[in-house]
Amino acid sequence: MNKRTGTRTGTGTSTSALALAAVLTLTATACGDDGQGAAGDKGGEGSGKGEITFWDNNTAVRHDIWKKIIGDFEKANPDIKVKYVGVPAESVQSKYDTAIQGGGLPDVGGVGAAMLAGIAAQGALEPLDERLDGSALDDELNTGMVDSVRAAGGGSRLYTVPTSASNGVLYYRTDLFEAAGLDAPTTWSKFYEAADRLTDQKANRFGYTIRGGEGSIAQALDAMYGQSGIGSFWDGDRTTVNHPKNVAALKKYAALYKKATPSADLNNDFTKMNAQWDNGRIGMLSHNLGSYADHVKALGEDKFRGLPNPTTDAGVRVQVSNPVDGLGLFRSSKNKKAAWKFIEFAASHASNSKWNESAGAIPANTRAAKDPWVKKAEPTELAAAALNSGSTKIVQLPYYLPDWNTISKAENEPDFQKVLLGKASAEDFLDNLAEQLNEAQAEWQKQNR
Template identity: 65%
Template sequence: MSRNNSRRSRARSLLALGAGTCLALTATACGDSGTGAGGEGDGKGKIVFWDNNGGVRTEVWKKIIAEFEKENPDIDVEYVGIPIADVQSKYDTAIQGGDDSLPDVGMVGTAYLANMVAQGALEPVTDRIEDSPLKGKLVKGMTDSVEAAGGEDGELFTVPTSANQGVLWYRTDLFERAGLEPPTSWENFYRAAEELTDKKKNRFGFTIRGGAGSIAQALEMMYAQSGIDSFWKGGRTTVNDPRNVEALEKYAGLYDEVTPKADLNNDFTKMVATFDGGEVGMLQHNLGSYTDHVKAFGEERIDGLPLPPSAEGAPRTMVSNPVDGLGLFKSSENKAAAWKFIEFAASAEMNSLWNESAGAIPAHTDAADDAWINEAGPTKAAMESLDDPDTRIVQLPYYLPDWNGISKADTEPNFQKLLLGQMSAKEFADDLAKRLNEAQAEWSEQKG
């Protein structure tokens, strides 16, 4: 089967599942769709909660559950930890297994939210948020991303709890020694990348991600520089807009000029290790590597900033990062108790506790004043930029069934060709745009 036919098959299967057509995601016989109406219940009894990063986040969730059960002695929460690599397939299998297979509450990321919405598994929570203490207390950038990822305008299918964000990390000691201004503008960034490079001494201004995961970071750098604030215009992607092509050309041009040659095959672990090795001035990566940098250099020699705006005085433009959230399952027979748990876990105190443990950005705005946020400057800056009404968030199309395939296996080899000069920035962007436009057109057609 050709690649395009394979994509069309996957897209049709997903949308048919959402419409209730009896198609199995596994080799098992077709079961219920997992879209039963459930019920509110009496707000007491047992609920089941699935953690989408079991093992890694189990300890902090057990603390949150213990505090919840102390305040709500009539509710018992059963914790189920699902390894992050298995969570999407676990949800899909449970949806096909029928209502009894699904939890009452589960952590759901925007990367696979559309899949679950299409299958009718999640209860909309927009109205519940409006009638709860969470109203007006959730970071705008995160709610916008959850709404966009769900694929239904004006509707939230999870309560956002945390997000990551791209950060421009830089060595403050190297900048000070060279008399350079922090990379708060693109002019400062490119100047520093050049001036901090001394190939004879194996010193480089920047390290680029050329291997697995390279496309998401390239998109971040492109849109931040171009200032284009929407991924689609007139039903077609803006990826190959001339301003994005120009930004991509500048970004890719850093390779082997101000970066190590070995960056060509770097995934995020190798890229972070290269930066933390001590001979690189700047790195673009998310908040998840903050503790690695502090361990390598100490807090006084490292800092991180949101990517600069496209020009002085322009609004900051960022692509959306995956947002984690708490989903209420439509099949739950005890939604009242389940919602109590969601409200509690998403409250300022518990949301802050969870995000401090994870090193992520809290979704509850009141957490911004907590001590750990103020002590973690890059995290505070990221949270403020996400909640800034002037910030423009470019919503990546996580809702497309083919998004992961296009942005990874289909396009990463081309990015390496671009770095090696075997493909132009325009050729790269046009090829990516063609794949995205086809996927969007098919998704729109199947959606009806």
């Protein structure tokens, strides 16, 4: 039992299953009641015709590309209509939880690995193994991404069809760096030097923008492990988040707030943070591959670059895993035949390539991953090269814990803001986070013996 949330952890995955996901191979992130029932409703196969409802789990930045894919699907399948419902990323978890309890689940929905375990544990998702076995997609999906979402959902069944992976990227303004005579921020030492030298508060210019609002914990963990060089989230049954090296790293990182960053960063989620960086007064931004296309639109290709996480001065690169995104078929759907057709179409070569080119992410469809645009998108190409180099350490976050999304968001985002404001210490914050994680891990292990 989680003392703070009052919820119990559910099924998880084995260490060996997690190991498969640990090397995530980048070969080559308004809901209405549509009449569906709650999680206990088993739904039905339906006629394969009629209307289905699709929830986009990140409408703020992917609305347009999904509308194009839906248009293509309806043209190819005139007997099926797709009702698009856009849900903001920051509220999608609560929307799903509310619908699971009270009804109104969609037929198909975007379900990232970070929230997958909690939704699957409530019995809301249809296992997809048998459907995939008879599908043309079976031989086209990146096996590393399939292993990752299978592990996140519990390790035995597949509850989503993976669509993309998006790793952390440090974007920097090449024009500002050149004007200041700075080297590219390839190491953490160079990163901190640039953050300091590019800041001129009187001129409203800053070296960095730090994420203090929704989604801040994952970014802070990425910066923390990247600096400490610690390559595993667990040391036996205990988390490494409050290791002294991580405490020191977080303290240094959080000290950037208001010194080398705008004060508005305290409440900025990724949308506001990215928009702020695109205005041209900030030197560096940590996000992921998903915002690359937006930066190109705002700045052009010549004013910025996107690099993998900086290395330590010793040349060690550590990155925290980013959750694989995917599409889930909800158990309560009354028209699963039509819903599965939509998932197959969305994850097919052409559609998956269109979606990921728009998002700047790595396609789950292996044919799409070989398309020319992948090599033209430098951050995507560099991220794949870094992860496939054999030298990058990947810290695999425990997405398999049903409590993970709650712990890493609602439970601790307000406390991280206190660290930024100097009202709480990095050590106390990480000790509290570690206590929650160790408890969730112990409960998961107890239930999976």
